[in-house]
Amino acid sequence: MKIALIGLGDIAVKAHLPVLSQISEVEWVLCTRNAGTLKQLAARFRISEYYTDYRDLIRCGIDAVMIHSATSSHFELASYFLKQGMPVFVDKPLADNFADCEALHDLAESQQQPLFMGFNRRYIPLYCQELPGYALPGTAVCHAEASSLRALRWEKHRYNLTGEPRTFIYDDFIHPLDSVNLHADLKADDLMVTTQFDVNQAGASSMRLARVDVQWQRNNTLFQASMNRQHGMTCEHISADYQNMSFRFESFTEGRCWREGAERTVRQPDWTPMLASKGFEAMAHHWLTVAEQGKQPLAITQRNLHSHWLAEQVLHKVQPSL
Known part of the structure; x- marks a missing residue:
């Protein structure tokens, strides 16, 4: 399975990448607009494929996406990849208003794809x-x-x-x-x-x-x-x-x-490990199961x-x- 991580801010670098990069059965792809940050993190976590434009990810054959960008970008990014027929993970919150959240859930249902939320405290x-x-x-x-x-x-x-x-x-x-x-x-x-x-x-x-x-x-x-x-x-x-x-x-x-x-x-x-105790490890494995099965x-x-x-x-x- 090939999964892209979009948005490489503080939470992605501190909490998600250290856990995800240890999962060998998944091929990871990085995406962020800052080319310098992108190359640095790709080298640090030994990830060979990376992009600055999320639209380029479709051509590299990804199976699912994880969105870790700013809340203001969640609706645009989640909508785009749900329309491509892909499972989508979004760090909380899904959006900063309920109308957008409801619209994204309706879209996920119409596309018959899971929309997974990153609430680590559940795990x-x-x-x-x-x-x-x-x-x-x-x-x-x-x-x-x-x-x-x-x-x-x-x-x-x-x-x-x-x-x-x-x-x-x-x-x-x-x-x-x-x-x-x-x-x-x-x-x-x-x-x-x-x-x-x-x-x-x-x-x-x-x-x-x-x-x-x-x-x-x-x-x-x-x-x-x-x-x-x-x-x-x-x-x-x-x-x-x-x-x-x-x-x-x-x-x-x-x-x-x-x-x-x-x-x-x-x-x-x-x-x-600290990230396991905070639920990030169990959440990652649950997400991968959902992405592989295409449902939650x-x-x-x-x-x-x-x-x-x-x-x-x-x-x-x-x-x-x-």
Whole structure:
């Protein structure tokens, strides 16, 4: 199989290429507009074929594409390759508005091609192994306690990084939002959204979003996603409560579990590579399976679209307070 990587920015170089370049059964092709960067990365990762124009990729016989470029280019690139009848991987978010996301999913359906989303937190091995009901269908073991989930809270905070609301929500907050969107069946009226905006030295609120908290209840389970971009440090915290069992994580590699009145530490095996612990390795292999088969489970496609729909609903609830 021959797959092109389009857009070689920070996330592609730090997270994707180190994992993908180790998969020998795939022939990789690089594509970015910066010729200097292109040649440097091709040499670094020992990739012999590379292009500066994505349109040239069709002539080199690729079977699928992975899009890692800026969000503003996702719609154009994904549309182009879906129309060529190819499986497409796109780093989150698919677009910065729900109308474009819906249009791309409609196009993928009409072309009968999978549109795969790069949400690496869905694949974190420690969470998939330990948290009943968290893993994607078919990607990890099933737990008998999955139906006993009572609360799932995902916090992703940053230091001194307030931002424009649409970019804040689609490019960053969508991570914790998707991570608690396990069922993809939420209605807009079910959302409770609270916000904080940056305040200047005079005490006046600015147009820059500082914090968003979203929660909803599904049957007897509470879901919460939180992002504070005026936090004291960049960090991530996850908590999950089941019937008489609780978990807390402050990293992707180690956490605590309380059950039957006792505490135990849960952790990744020693020497687990960092990118594997962050889910990039498992996500890459799942994507390759989807690309080879030319399809992905409907439940995953629905969750991909619904998480972007949720982002738009949160944005609508944020905007009136501006």
